[in-house]
Amino acid sequence: MVGLVLKEYVHHVGMFSRNARYFLGGSFFMGFYFAIYWTMLNLYFKQLGLNEGAIGMINSVGALGSALAALPAAIVIDRARIKRVMIAAAIATAVSDIMLVLVTDIRLISLFAALAAAGASMHFVAVSPFFMRNSTVEERTYLYGVNHALDMTAGFFGALIGGYIPRLLVGFGVSLINGYRAAFMTGALMAFVSVWFYSKLTSDSPIRSGPFSLADYTRPHSWKNTFRLCLPNIFIGLGAGFTIPFLNLYFAGRFGLDSSAIGRIYSIAQIFTVIGFLAGPALAKRLGLVRTISFSQLASIPFFLILAYCHQLAPVIVAFWFRNSLMNMASPLFSNFAMEKTEPEHHAGTNSLLFLSWSGAWMISTFLGGRIIEHHGFVPVMLTTIALYFVAAIATLKFFAADVRIGEMSRGPAR
Numbered sequence: 075m076v077g078l079v080l081k082e083y084v085h086h087v088g089m090f091s092r093n094a095r096y097f098l099g100g101s102f103f104m105g106f107y108f109a110i111y112w113t114m115l116n117l118y119f120k121q122l123g124l125n126e127g128a129i130g131m132i133n134s135v136g137a138l139g140s141a142l143a144a145l146p147a148a149i150v151i152d153r154a155r156i157k158r159v160m161i162a163a164a165i166a167t168a169v170s171d172i173m174l175v176l177v178t179d180i181r182l183i184s185l186f187a188a189l190a191a192a193g194a195s196m197h198f199v200a201v202s203p204f205f206m207r208n209s210t211v212e213e214r215t216y217l218y219g220v221n222h223a224l225d226m227t228a229g230f231f232g233a234l235i236g237g238y239i240p241r242l243l244v245g246f247g248v249s250l251i252n253g254y255r256a257a258f259m260t261g262a263l264m265a266f267v268s269v270w271f272y273s274k275l276t277s278d279s280p281i282r283s284g285p286f287s288l289a290d291y292t293r294p295h296s297w298k299n300t301f302r303l304c305l306p307n308i309f310i311g312l313g314a315g316f317t318i319p320f321l322n323l324y325f326a327g328r329f330g331l332d333s334s335a336i337g338r339i340y341s342i343a344q345i346f347t348v349i350g351f352l353a354g355p356a357l358a359k360r361l362g363l364v365r366t367i368s369f370s371q372l373a374s375i376p377f378f379l380i381l382a383y384c385h386q387l388a389p390v391i392v393a394f395w396f397r398n399s400l401m402n403m404a405s406p407l408f409s410n411f412a413m414e415k416t417e418p419e420h421h422a423g424t425n426s427l428l429f430l431s432w433s434g435a436w437m438i439s440t441f442l443g444g445r446i447i448e449h450h451g452f453v454p455v456m457l458t459t460i461a462l463y464f465v466a467a468i469a470t471l472k473f474f475a476a477d478v479r480i481g482e483m484s485r486g487p488a489r
Contacts, residue, residue: 082356087220089213093275097160097204098224100271103264104164104197105225109232110261111171111190113340114240116322117333118254122178126323130444132184133319137437139188143195144430150196156204159196160272166193168265175255191433199429202413211414215355215363218406223351226402228264230344236261237337254333300424302473303412304431306466310371311435313462316443316455321394324452329387339391346395350403357403363411364474367404371467374400375460382456401463411474 090098119129151159170190177183201221209217239260240253248256325331325339350370358366377400380393409428416424443455 082216082359087213087216089210090217090220091208093208094205094217096271096274097208098221100160100164100268101201101221102224102228103268103271104167105228106232106264107167107171107261107268108194108225109229109340109344110236110257110264112319113233113322113337114236114254114257114261114333116319117326117336118175118251118258119183120323120326121251121254124180126320126444126448128180128444129323130319130440130442130447132180132187133315133444134437134441135184136187136191137315137433137440138191140191140195140433141430141437142188143192144199144427144433147196147199147429151200151203156200156207157272157275159200160204160275161269163193163196163200164265164268164272166190167197168262171258171262171265175258195429195433202409206413215358215407215410218410219351219355222402222406223348226344226347226351229347230341232261232264232341233337233344234341235337237333237335237340241332241334299415300427303415303424304427306470306473307408307428307431308435309462309466309469311432312439313459313466315436315439316446316462317452317459319440320443320447320452320455323447324381328385328452329390339394343395343398346399347402350399351406354403354407358407363407363414364470367407367411368467368471370400370403371463371470375463378456378460378463382453382460408470 116129116133119132124132147159167190170186170193174183174186174190177186205214205217205221236257239257240250243253243256244250322336322340325336331339354366354370361369374397377393377397380389381397384390384393412424412428446455
């Protein structure tokens, strides 16, 4: 079984275009950047003396920046070469990240968090249209899976190194707060490295020209289809926002772990997530995209219950790893499924609406989640997350019952 899966991957990876390969290189270094950013961000804020409510507010403002950038990103992607979009997004996130840790006023921190998130939004909205233009249906699911797997592999090194840098520098007499800043600077450097890979892309001409019409982006070809794609995304975004940004604080608060230990936990979580990403296309080929998406989300729920109620570190860490793998397995598959359900001329617009629905929901629940955690701890937000994930999985199965076989492709020469 394992040998068959490996043969399938070798076959399909060999089909990746030159553009796809350079994109994957850039994606690796951006993944390194994002891992440091998300692993260290709230720990850095806590070291600044901010409470969970204020941290949730900053994260919420960041999500607002991401949401506001989603629709403009779609417009730019259709009317500019994606190569330029990816370069601009990488530079914007890196510069904003550097500025974020050079200021201490909470208003300026929030501003640069929003700008960094806007750059990230531009990056993520561009991914699916780029893949749809630079791959065929035969290898596309594998391209999504490999892209996310590379992100997570980079995330392994990013979380591990990002968590270790503050501890290392403290040993040389540097303050912990400056150690966190050095970690962020390292992440920004990785984002700048990704620019070299994106500069090698050979972009097609923009797919739209002539007079601009906002309706092309705000009026999908099928509102019913777009609604059914976006609603589960809203539930997932709401559920994730209540809990996921605060899990580093969960480990620090409940178990007293430092940044180095948290970085190690997060880095190994990336390995589990890579396994999930790589297994996703193989499962989708046999079960269909819709079933694989929904079942992986439902399977993560028992592990979230362990996080909520267990106070022993070892089982909590294992539950964190498996929950991370199962929930993230669904992400590239859902992106692939959404694009397959959408006409090519609506890829960027639909992808921006999907990103907007998720990030808008995340913005609301992150703001609320920080305040709930500050006053009531982690159990209420984790139970809320479980309920929302369950609703999202059932909604996906219900809405797309007729499409449960989508993703089952012929096995080709690997059989």
